[in-house]
Amino acid sequence: MTAPVQAFTRAKPATSPRDASPFSMMAMQQAIAEPLAQEIVALEGQSPPSHLHGRTRSVSIPGSSKAPRMLQPVNMDTIRILLLENVSQGAVKMLREQGFEVDFYTGAWGEDELVEKIGDYHAIGIRSKTRLTRRVFEAAHQLLVVGCFCIGTNQVDLEAATKHGIAVFNSPFANSRSVAELVIGELVCLSRQLADRAMEMRQGTWNKVSKGCYELRGKLLGIVGYGHIGSQLSVLAESMGMRVIYHDVLPLMPLGSARQADSLEELLSTADFVSLHVPELPETRGMIGAKELALMKPGAYLINNSRGTVVDIPALVDSLKSKHLGGCAVDVFPREPAKNGENTFNDELNSWASELQKQSNVIMTPHIGGSTEEAQRMIGIEVGNALCRYILYGGSTGAVNFPEVNLRPITEQETRSIRICYVHHNQPGALLAVNEIIGSHNVDKQSTDSLKDLAYLLADISDVSESDIQDIYSRLTKTPACILTRLLS
Numbered sequence: 001m002t003a004p005v006q007a008f009t010r011a012k013p014a015t016s017p018r019d020a021s022p023f024s025m026m027a028m029q030q031a032i033a034e035p036l037a038q039e040i041v042a043l044e045g046q047s048p049p050s051h052l053h054g055r056t057r058s059v060s061i062p063g064s065s066k067a068p069r070m071l072q073p074v075n076m077d078t079i080r081i082l083l084l085e086n087v088s089q090g091a092v093k094m095l096r097e098q099g100f101e102v103d104f105y106t107g108a109w110g111e112d113e114l115v116e117k118i119g120d121y122h123a124i125g126i127r128s129k130t131r132l133t134r135r136v137f138e139a140a141h142q143l144l145v146v147g148c149f150c151i152g153t154n155q156v157d158l159e160a161a162t163k164h165g166i167a168v169f170n171s172p173f174a175n176s177r178s179v180a181e182l183v184i185g186e187l188v189c190l191s192r193q194l195a196d197r198a199m200e201m202r203q204g205t206w207n208k209v210s211k212g213c214y215e216l217r218g219k220l221l222g223i224v225g226y227g228h229i230g231s232q233l234s235v236l237a238e239s240m241g242m243r244v245i246y247h248d249v250l251p252l253m254p255l256g257s258a259r260q261a262d263s264l265e266e267l268l269s270t271a272d273f274v275s276l277h278v279p280e281l282p283e284t285r286g287m288i289g290a291k292e293l294a295l296m297k298p299g300a301y302l303i304n305n306s307r308g309t310v311v312d313i314p315a316l317v318d319s320l321k322s323k324h325l326g327g328c329a330v331d332v333f334p335r336e337p338a339k340n341g342e343n344t345f346n347d348e349l350n351s352w353a354s355e356l357q358k359q360s361n362v363i364m365t366p367h368i369g370g371s372t373e374e375a376q377r378m379i380g381i382e383v384g385n386a387l388c389r390y391i392l393y394g395g396s397t398g399a400v401n402f403p404e405v406n407l408r409p410i411t412e413q414e415t416r417s418i419r420i421c422y423v424h425h426n427q428p429g430a431l432l433a434v435n436e437i438i439g440s441h442n443v444d445k446q447s448t449d450s451l452k453d454l455a456y457l458l459a460d461i462s463d464v465s466e467s468d469i470q471d472i473y474s475r476l477t478k479t480p481a482c483i484l485t486r487l488l489s
């Protein structure tokens with residue numbers, strides 16, 4: 001590269017990339033050899049349709065002339081990543097193997113420390129305790145991407161991130177299997193009144209009973225919400241000899257011998273067990289109240305591992321008191337304690353807490369459905385992959401604040417091709433301005449989408465010279481709609 005080209009520029013505030021050398025060819029070749037890199041490349045531009053719930057996998061063909069080429073940010077010095085809150089070691093290893101410089105810390109950082117140091121980093125990985133505020137984003141002059149190594153993104157000021165053109169990724173589905181397995185355990189515990197027997201034994205009471213205790217085999221499980229968790233549960237439950245029906249707002253292909261119910265009412269009135277796996281939405285708030293509980297079969301069991309607002313708990317308590325329901329398992333609550341500790345779950349928090357605690361055959365757990373070592377590892381892999389994909393290929397699939405844009409890979413053959421990643425305001429004339437700049441080149445492929453006020457464009461241009469790159473870059477960064485421009489080659 002003769003003429004220096006900045007790796008990326010934000011329109012406001014202006015960036016000041018540090019002077020350093022680009023990735024060496026050797027490092028690039030090493031990265032290509034990594035199996036992980038192949039998986040990232042293979043996935044790039046080929047996100048499966050959401051109804052498949054991530055059950056597909058793509059395979060790349062190393063050595064083929066059509067094999068995807070590893071891209072690198074043009075003329076960018078080593079990419080620096082800050083990982084806080086002891087994120088999974090798998091993710092740390094993965095990011096280092098890509099040639100990134102990774103600073104790893106076990107604790108969370110406060111706002112002042114972040115403001116002081118965030119300017120050195122191109123990416124940050126956090127869990128739920130580090131708060132990324134407006135002030136932090138204002139100081140983050142080089143930051144491209146945030147990885148939340150957890151389920152939620154409440155700790156991130158998404159509006160501020162979006163304003164600065166910073167993509168935010170999380171991992172909402174990595175713990176699906178853990179939740180599904182917990183439900184299987186709860187099915188057995190409820191049908192055998194295990195929680196009550198175990199508590200009695202701890203108090204020295206021998207109470208050997210079989211009345212009201214059942215096998216799962218042949219029983220009907222009703223799954224409300226047949227998404228990532230509901231569909232896994234369906235397969236596991238059938239392997240235990242259960243029959244499965246499900247209710248979902250979408251018509252979804254059944255797995256195994258499961259059947260989609262005609263209505264929620266049909267499911268409630270026929271199932272021996274009802275397990276809830278819907279998202280928290282205005283329509284799912286109070287979805288299971290007195291009327292729905294009354295529809296359930298006498299002696300049936302209710303399991304809620306979805307969100308606390310989905311069930312009207314005072315109505316549930318009434319149904320248990322009247323012995324209409326045979327028991328329930330509840331992992332999620334409308335209000336949950338902010339931290340672990342004795343006497344944190346009480347009537348002050350939820351006025352009905354002690355009433356629910358008193359009922360028989362009730363399993364209450366502290367929102368542990370997804371809390372396993374395996375889920376943490378999966379989160380590390382998923383978010384680590386998302387960071388690599390975004391930094392090296394520009395792909396934004398799975399971002400919570402960006403439109404999802406991807407392009408099929410640039411191949412090994414296409415040595416003189418570059419990829420433009422252009423984050424911009426969603427405003428009239430934005431694409432016209434871009435096309436005036438790149439229109440005279442051979443644009444192999446281009447994709448763009450918008451999400452509210454933010455738009456994102458990826459374009460691959462072939463047969464570009466060094467001076468073309470310089471020209472394209474400097475003109476794109478001056479377009480009125482530009483928030484951030486990056487070039488990958």
Ligand SMILES: NC(=O)c1ccc[n+]([C@@H]2O[C@H](COP(=O)([O-])OP(=O)(O)OC[C@H]3O[C@@H](n4cnc5c(N)ncnc54)[C@H](O)[C@@H]3O)[C@@H](O)[C@H]2O)c1
Nearest residue numbers: 225226227228229248249277278279280305306368369370
């Ligand atoms: N207990 C835990 O620790 C834990 C862990 C992970 C997820 N969750 C919760 O579990 C729930 C399900 O998660 P998921 O990953 O399977 O979600 P998902 O998005 O994959 O699936 C949700 C399904 O519910 C369906 N749905 C939406 N509204 C509906 C309605 N009104 N009636 C019927 N179906 C409806 C959707 O079409 C979708 O198929 C979420 O609320 C999530 O927050 C809890």
